[in-house]
Amino acid sequence: MNNxxxxxxxxxxxxxESALIDKGLLQEEALxxxxxxxxxxxxxxxxxxxxxxxxxxxxxxxxxxDGTAACAELGYAGPQxxxxxxxxxxxxxxxxxxxxxxxxxxxxxxxxPPDWYKRPEYRARVVREPRRVLSEMGLDLSPDIAVRVWxxxxxxxxxxxxxxxxxxxxxxxxxxxxLVTREALIGVAxxxxxxx
Amino acid sequence: MNNxxxxxxxxxxxxxESALIDKGLLQEEALxxxxxxxxxxxxxxxxxxxxxxxxxxxxxxxxxxDGTAACAELGYAGPQxxxxxxxxxxxxxxxxxxxxxxxxxxxxxxxxPPDWYKRPEYRARVVREPRRVLSEMGLDLSPDIAVRVWxxxxxxxxxxxxxxxxxxxxxxxxxxxxLVTREALIGVAxxxxxxx
Amino acid sequence: xxxxxxxxGMHGFGAIDPEINEPVFHEEWQATTFALMVVSQAFIRNxxxxxxxxxxxxxxxxxxxxxxxxxxxxxxxxxxxxxxGVLDKADLEARAGGAFPMSRPVADDPxxxxxxxxxxxxxxxxxxxxxxxxxxxxxxxxxxxxxKAGTVLHVAPKFNFxxxxxxxxxLRLEHTYHVEFASRDLWPAEGNETDTVVVDLWDSYLExxxx
Amino acid sequence: xxxxxxxxGMHGFGAIDPEINEPVFHEEWQATTFALMVVSQAFIRNxxxxxxxxxxxxxxxxxxxxxxxxxxxxxxxxxxxxxxGVLDKADLEARAGGAFPMSRPVADDPxxxxxxxxxxxxxxxxxxxxxxxxxxxxxxxxxxxxxKAGTVLHVAPKFNFxxxxxxxxxLRLEHTYHVEFASRDLWPAEGNETDTVVVDLWDSYLExxxx
Numbered sequence: 001m002n003n004x005x006x007x008x009x010x011x012x013x014x015x016x017e018s019a020l021i022d023k024g025l026l027q028e029e030a031l032x033x034x035x036x037x038x039x040x041x042x043x044x045x046x047x048x049x050x051x052x053x054x055x056x057x058x059x060x061x062x063x064x065x066d067g068t069a070a071c072a073e074l075g076y077a078g079p080q081x082x083x084x085x086x087x088x089x090x091x092x093x094x095x096x097x098x099x100x101x102x103x104x105x106x107x108x109x110x111x112x113p114p115d116w117y118k119r120p121e122y123r124a125r126v127v128r129e130p131r132r133v134l135s136e137m138g139l140d141l142s143p144d145i146a147v148r149v150w151x152x153x154x155x156x157x158x159x160x161x162x163x164x165x166x167x168x169x170x171x172x173x174x175x176x177x178x179l180v181t182r183e184a185l186i187g188v189a190x191x192x193x194x195x196x
Numbered sequence: 197m198n199n200x201x202x203x204x205x206x207x208x209x210x211x212x213e214s215a216l217i218d219k220g221l222l223q224e225e226a227l228x229x230x231x232x233x234x235x236x237x238x239x240x241x242x243x244x245x246x247x248x249x250x251x252x253x254x255x256x257x258x259x260x261x262d263g264t265a266a267c268a269e270l271g272y273a274g275p276q277x278x279x280x281x282x283x284x285x286x287x288x289x290x291x292x293x294x295x296x297x298x299x300x301x302x303x304x305x306x307x308x309p310p311d312w313y314k315r316p317e318y319r320a321r322v323v324r325e326p327r328r329v330l331s332e333m334g335l336d337l338s339p340d341i342a343v344r345v346w347x348x349x350x351x352x353x354x355x356x357x358x359x360x361x362x363x364x365x366x367x368x369x370x371x372x373x374x375l376v377t378r379e380a381l382i383g384v385a386x387x388x389x390x391x392x
Numbered sequence: 393x394x395x396x397x398x399x400x401g402m403h404g405f406g407a408i409d410p411e412i413n414e415p416v417f418h419e420e421w422q423a424t425t426f427a428l429m430v431v432s433q434a435f436i437r438n439x440x441x442x443x444x445x446x447x448x449x450x451x452x453x454x455x456x457x458x459x460x461x462x463x464x465x466x467x468x469x470x471x472x473x474x475x476x477g478v479l480d481k482a483d484l485e486a487r488a489g490g491a492f493p494m495s496r497p498v499a500d501d502p503x504x505x506x507x508x509x510x511x512x513x514x515x516x517x518x519x520x521x522x523x524x525x526x527x528x529x530x531x532x533x534x535x536x537x538x539x540k541a542g543t544v545l546h547v548a549p550k551f552n553f554x555x556x557x558x559x560x561x562x563l564r565l566e567h568t569y570h571v572e573f574a575s576r577d578l579w580p581a582e583g584n585e586t587d588t589v590v591v592d593l594w595d596s597y598l599e600x601x602x603x
Numbered sequence: 604x605x606x607x608x609x610x611x612g613m614h615g616f617g618a619i620d621p622e623i624n625e626p627v628f629h630e631e632w633q634a635t636t637f638a639l640m641v642v643s644q645a646f647i648r649n650x651x652x653x654x655x656x657x658x659x660x661x662x663x664x665x666x667x668x669x670x671x672x673x674x675x676x677x678x679x680x681x682x683x684x685x686x687x688g689v690l691d692k693a694d695l696e697a698r699a700g701g702a703f704p705m706s707r708p709v710a711d712d713p714x715x716x717x718x719x720x721x722x723x724x725x726x727x728x729x730x731x732x733x734x735x736x737x738x739x740x741x742x743x744x745x746x747x748x749x750x751k752a753g754t755v756l757h758v759a760p761k762f763n764f765x766x767x768x769x770x771x772x773x774l775r776l777e778h779t780y781h782v783e784f785a786s787r788d789l790w791p792a793e794g795n796e797t798d799t800v801v802v803d804l805w806d807s808y809l810e811x812x813x814x
Contacts, residue, residue, distance in 0.1 A: 005490060005491060006490060006491050006492070006493060007485070007488035007489055007490030007491060007492055008488075008490070009421055009460075009462075009463050009466070010419070010420070010421040011487075011488045011489055011490070012466060012470075012484070012488045012492050013421040013424050013425050013428070013466055014421070014424075014487070014488070015484045015485075015487035015488035015492065016428055016466065016469075016470050016473070016479065016484065017424055017428060018487055019479050019480075019483060019484060019487060020428070020431075020432075020435070020478075020479070023478075023479075025435055025478070026431060030427075030431055031423075031424060031427035031428065031431065032427075033427075034426065034427035034430045034431065035417075035423045035424075035426065035427050038416055038417070038423070038426055038427075039416050042416075083548060083549060083551075085546070085548075085570075098400075100398070100399050100400030100401075100534055100536075101397055101398055101399070101400070101445075101449075101532065101534055102397065102445055102448065103461060111416065112416055112426070114410065114411065114414045115411065115414065115418075115460075115461065116408050116409055116410045116411070118461040119408070119409075119461075120399050120402075120405055120457060120664065120665075121405040121406055121407065121408050121409075122408045123399045123400065124399040124400065124401065124402040124403075124404075124405045125405055125408070127400045127401055127536065127578075127589050128400070128401045128536075128578075128579050128582055128583075129582055129583070130583070130587065131583070131584070131587075133408060136407055136408060137408055137410065143584055146584070146586035146587060146588070147575075147583075147584070147586075147587045147588075148572070148587070148588050148589075148590060149575075149587075149588070149589045149590070150570075150589075150590045151400065151534060151589060151590065151591045151592065152592065153532050153533065153534060153591050153592045153593065154532060154548065154551060154568040154592035154593065154594060155548070155549075155551040155568065155592075156548050156568065156570065156592050183410070188410075201701060201702060202701060202702050202703070202704060203696070203699035203700055203701030203702060203703055204699075204701070205632055205671075205673075205674050205677070206630070206631070206632040207698075207699045207700055207701070208677060208681075208695070208699045208703050209632040209635050209636050209639070209677055210632070210635075210698070210699070211695045211696075211698035211699035211703065212639055212677065212680075212681050212684070212690065212695065213635055213639060214698055215690050215691075215694060215695060215698060216639070216642075216643075216646070216689075216690070219689075219690075221646055221689070222642060226638075226642055227634075227635060227638035227639065227642065228638075229638075230637065230638035230641045230642065231628075231634045231635075231637065231638050234627055234628070234634070234637055234638075235627050238627075279759060279760060279762075281757070281759075281781075294611075296609070296610050296611030296612075296745055296747075297608055297609055297610070297611070297656075297660075297743065297745055298608065298656055298659065299672060307627065308627055308637070310621065310622065310625045311622065311625065311629075311671075311672065312619050312620055312621045312622070314672040315619070315620075315672075316453065316454075316610050316613075316616055316668060317616040317617055317618065317619050317620075318619045319610045319611065320610040320611065320612065320613040320614075320615075320616045321616055321619070323611045323612055323747065323789075323800050324611070324612045324747075324789075324790050324793055324794075325793055325794070326794070326798065327794070327795070327798075329619060332618055332619060333619055333621065339795055342795070342797035342798060342799070343786075343794075343795070343797075343798045343799075344783075344798070344799050344800075344801060345786075345798075345799070345800045345801070346781075346800075346801045346803075347611065347745060347800060347801065347802045347803065348803065349743050349744065349745060349802050349803045349804065350743060350759065350762060350765075350779040350803035350804065350805060351759070351760075351762040351779065351803075352759050352779065352781065352803050379621070384621075393614035393615055394612060394613055394614045394615075395613070395614050395615040396613070396615055396668075401605060402605055402606070402607070402664070403604035403605045403606050403710070403739060404604055404605075404606040404607055404660070404661065404662075404663075404664050404707065405664060406663065406707055449615070450615065451615075452615075452617065453613070453615050453616060453668055454665070454668035454669040457607075457664055457665035457668055457669075458665040458668075458669060496615065496617055499614070504792065526790065526791075526792070527792075528614060528792075579737065580737075581715065581737065581738075581739075
């Protein structure tokens with residue numbers, strides 16, 4: 001039963017598309033809009049939110065109090081962003097996000113999630129052995145730092161506000177944003193250090 | 197990682213065999229003996245045990261008290277038969293066997309287990325919804341009959357002694373044995389009714 | 393359902409393998425599938441996200457584990473379109489030139505009775521326990537926290553209770569709570585004493601711990 | 604390990620599909636694999652059945668679920684032969700003309716400390732509870748009965764305790780017990796009141812229930 005020879009996945013996809021078009025339910029161009037939108041949801045958006053929070057204490061406060069509204073201020077809103085909660089890293093606590101049961105993510109600020117986030121390995125392991133997973137991914141946390149893993153099991157969508165790296169005093173928001181990767185917004189990495 | 201194109205399973209098997217032969221660890225003929233033995237373990241053996249238990253009350257008593265010894269009396273012993281326990285069906289209780297974690301079976305009296313017994317479907321479902329599984333397999337049990345599912349989690353190997361069908365008075369052991377299938381010895385079927 | 397999708401805490405999985413500069417989609421069919429998932433919501437009567445999630449959870453377990461995310465998306469979406477009579481499986485297989493495996497059917501009797509909790513019962517700081525429940529249908533409380541005790545960190549707005557809405561049942565709004573569990577309460581042998589896991593849980597999934 | 608092999612009670616699986624007059628082996632490689640598994644025991648230092656079972660449990664979960672029984676047998680057996688230095692993976696892949704996936708490595712720290720119980724502690728009729736334990740290595744108490752209470756039906760002879768022997772640890776002999784659980788205690792919503800599940804459990808897995 002499991003060794004069925006499935007039609008190639010591209011052919012299965014085209015079968016659904018062509019069947020919907022032939023039934024008059026879909027116009028081919030309709031798909032383009034959604035594909036375009038998917039490219040507008042990206043971690044660069046979240047990076048700008050973080051950079052602003054690093055430089056503007058009042059914005060940071062608004063972001064922590066109402067993430068959805070603070071992201072919308074910068075134009076980031078939409079599906080999978082109906083209730084955004086920003087998680088503040090501190091020297092004492094590191095935050096990391098997962099969705100063990102599917103692959104929920106805050107699309108408007110993190111983008112569609114990367115493959116590793118959606119695969120069974122990350123989903124199975126990070127809730128149970130986060131330090132080991134982070135270490136394998138290149139982030140060794142001191143045992144003094146508490147790890148808080150956030151399981152995206154309902155409708156809240158999370159983003160991490162990583163610690164601002166040292167040596168970035170006086171940097172512009174744009175320059176700061178360039179230090180914030182998707183991995184940092186998920187919590188499997190820190191913000192990048194400035195390159196000398 | 198999961199979509200690896202594995203070498204065909206027959207080629208992988210041959211790779212192991214040829215590597216062991218080239219290392220001088222194995223002579224090709226050595227395998228034949230084990231393959232031959234595998235064909236000697238068969239449900240017809242268990243059927244004979246059941247038929248004898250149906251006709252010889254003292255044997256039945258010995259079988260229930262020490263299944264290993266009673267099977268050995270008829271010449272059925274060997275690997276996966278070191279501690280055999282026979283389970284007696286009654287009008288009030290039906291027994292059914294599974295190994296949820298691998299596929300352990302009493303080889304000498306049941307034979308190597310059939311594919312359906314080793315697949316995830318049976319292993320996952322029969323402990324939790326035995327009545328439904330049995331019904332799907334053609335055995336509808338009255339709600340008045342208790343179901344006892346035996347999970348082969350340690351070294352005990354089980355066989356079921358099904359109820360002797362009506363209309364078999366005076367039958368010889370051989371004739372009775374022909375009514376006992378592997379499915380009946382596992383408990384997913386009853387002994388066959390005599391054909392008119 | 394106690395299904396394969398509920399992976400949190402399962403042993404036996406290997407390394408995470410991040411890709412540098414991963415594109416939004418790796419292949420065209422993935423982009424198409426994403427868009428088909430979005431537009432299909434319009435063709436499915438009373439479509440909701442819970443029913444959609446469950447359509448993926450119902451995939452054959454071996455297929456689920458092996459499939460790419462967008463193959464899971466296509467399988468779930470198409471299964472719903474076929475189940476609702478919008479598309480026909482035989483027609484799709486003819487078009488695809490081969491087998492097009494669908495998700496397995498919804499279980500009989502998929503929902504367990506949990507009283508509606510439209511008034512939020514809990515506040516920040518409350519100690520709560522997740523019910524030890526095992527419905528055959530959709531549920532969003534991962535198994536690793538069922539039966540476990542935690543503390544409410546945050547009260548989130550009300551959202552549709554997924555267990556009923558996934559199965560065409562009652563649409564009811566309930567608060568969800570960010571409930572923090574000590575990692576050691578979930579997996580005694582692992583983690584640091586200070587490590588925690590926060591799970592976002594509907595009111596109906598919880599009971600008060602009276603101390 | 605809380606692994607994929609521990610399937611008892613998992614939802615989402617379909618119909619059982621028995622074959623009429625099934626042969627002992629369907630294909631020649633299956634017979635060869637069976638014989639290779641048996642003879643290989645001689646080439647593996649201190650081989651035991653527990654280590655062998657665990658070599659299969661350590662398969663990649665997606666591979667495990669999808670593989671035929673004899674493919675699981677070949678993968679486990681070959682993984683042990685490679686791990687023990689008898690065979691070489693690269694050589695096998697060259698011979699096979701393609702990838703030959705092995706089982707994943709044994710976890711660090713696979714065994715949890717359980718005191719040896721060489722004297723049988725329980726008798727027929729005793730009420731016992733299965734410990735709520737989750738080692739990363741081999742264990743033969745299925746998860747569906749951990750933490751649950753049952754009654755001893757039968758005391759079986761002593762057998763090697765698998766959790767330690769699978770990992771090259773202490774060889775210790777303990778009685779196993781046929782412990783009967785009410786089906787409703789395992790899965791409250793299912794089965795009849797009279798239905799039960801009997802699990803064969805080593806002494807170390809159990810604790811007495813003092814009433």
